Amino acid sequence: MVQLSFVFQTLLLSLGPLLAAASPLQSRGMGVTQYKSSRYMSNLPQNTTHLSFDTETGELTAYDITHRVLSKHTYSPNTTSANSRRQSTVGSCAAMVNSDVQKLPGYQALLADANSLLGAHSWTDLAKSVNSPDNRYPQYPASICTDLDTDTVTVTASGPPTCSIQKESTSGVLVGTSGSVTLSSTQGTSYSVTSTVIQTSSLAVGDSFSVKVSFPGDEEQNTFSVTSTYTNSLSTATQSTDNQQSTESVTMVAGAGQTCSLQYTTTSCSVTGTGTIRAAATGWAWFEYNNGKTHWALNMDYFLTLDQRSSYISLRSGITSSTLSSYTGKCQ
Ligand SMILES: *[C@@H]1O[C@H](CO)[C@@H](O)[C@H](O)[C@H]1NC(C)=O
Numbered sequence: 001m002v003q004l005s006f007v008f009q010t011l012l013l014s015l016g017p018l019l020a021a022a023s024p025l026q027s028r029g030m031g032v033t034q035y036k037s038s039r040y041m042s043n044l045p046q047n048t049t050h051l052s053f054d055t056e057t058g059e060l061t062a063y064d065i066t067h068r069v070l071s072k073h074t075y076s077p078n079t080t081s082a083n084s085r086r087q088s089t090v091g092s093c094a095a096m097v098n099s100d101v102q103k104l105p106g107y108q109a110l111l112a113d114a115n116s117l118l119g120a121h122s123w124t125d126l127a128k129s130v131n132s133p134d135n136r137y138p139q140y141p142a143s144i145c146t147d148l149d150t151d152t153v154t155v156t157a158s159g160p161p162t163c164s165i166q167k168e169s170t171s172g173v174l175v176g177t178s179g180s181v182t183l184s185s186t187q188g189t190s191y192s193v194t195s196t197v198i199q200t201s202s203l204a205v206g207d208s209f210s211v212k213v214s215f216p217g218d219e220e221q222n223t224f225s226v227t228s229t230y231t232n233s234l235s236t237a238t239q240s241t242d243n244q245q246s247t248e249s250v251t252m253v254a255g256a257g258q259t260c261s262l263q264y265t266t267t268s269c270s271v272t273g274t275g276t277i278r279a280a281a282t283g284w285a286w287f288e289y290n291n292g293k294t295h296w297a298l299n300m301d302y303f304l305t306l307d308q309r310s311s312y313i314s315l316r317s318g319i320t321s322s323t324l325s326s327y328t329g330k331c332q
């Protein structure tokens with residue numbers, strides 16, 4: 001049977017404890033001595049919290065939270081101009097551009113950190129974010145992702161499932177002189193899931209994300225899950241199906257001239273609900289000061305809580321299931 005509730009298992013970013021209180025320049029997601037590395041570390045020391053890139057010498061420097069230099073690298077940014085967003089990236093992550101970074105709930109906090117951390121050391125002018133063109137620092141990008149293994153969003157159905165049970169029969173087969181007939185029975189459940197985007201994330205509009213939708217089973221049904229791709233635009237419907245039915249042959253022995261058939265039961269259920277997909281920003285928010293010579297990147301995973309870097313996509317979903325069972329043979 002269909003469950004009263006079902007689960008959207010998004011492949012989302014790490015769900016660290018959501019600690020609310022944090023003073024500037026401390027990781028808002030973790031304790032002050034703990035480091036949260038970005039997924040885009042590419043040869044950087046694990047406790048790197050920010051980077052600088054000297055656009056004249058091509059030197060990339062990694063720092064820890066105390067602004068101690070951890071390492072220096074020669075780095076070639078992507079000089080190909082890319083003024084438009086990478087379109088409709090299908091996958092769990094999409095590139096964020098400048099305007100996306102600025103729409104993060106925690107952007108003002110990040111900007112304050114950038115000014116307090118970097119301004120105090122090197123610059124006097126206010127920072128402005130420069131995550132554009134988005135592929136300029138391909139090894140140290142800002143991305144918005146739904147692909148976290150750890151997050152499970154439970155969607156409660158808006159009501160109990162509606163089910164109907166029907167008794168059905170296969171068409172009859174005439175028994176020949178051999179005295180037996182072979183009939184086929186299809187048993188098990190097929191599922192169909194339709195989801196419609198009812199609220200888009202303000203970030204990465206038009207991009208597509210893969211999300212794993214999973215439905216827990218009970219004693220009678222096995223758990224199944226469907227991976228679907230959702231586009232972050234309103235009213236986009238996505239349909240996924242999963243067929244867990246199998247067909248077996250049934251041989252029946254009966255007198256010649258009789259007609260044999262199989263009686264079985266079809267149970268159809270449907271239920272609807274809504275679910276929310278969290279899309280979380282990860283990676284490096286790039287800034288420059290007014291003189292433009294040096295670019296700075298802050299590790300968003302370190303400086304922002306998950307909520308401060310999250311945005312949500314809401315779905316209305318319906319699941320229907322059809323279960324074929326209880327086969328009995330009849331010859332007459
Ligand atoms: C970061 O790591 C480096 C190298 O292991 C170490 O020297 C430095 O003290 C660390 N920084 C902090 C703030 O823990």
Ligand SMILES: *[C@@H]1O[C@H](CO)[C@@H](O)[C@H](O)[C@H]1NC(C)=O
Binds near residue numbers: 078080136
């Ligand atoms: C550099 O940017 C261009 C334009 O966006 C992109 O097509 C290319 O893949 C980028 N190169 C790298 C190494 O990411």
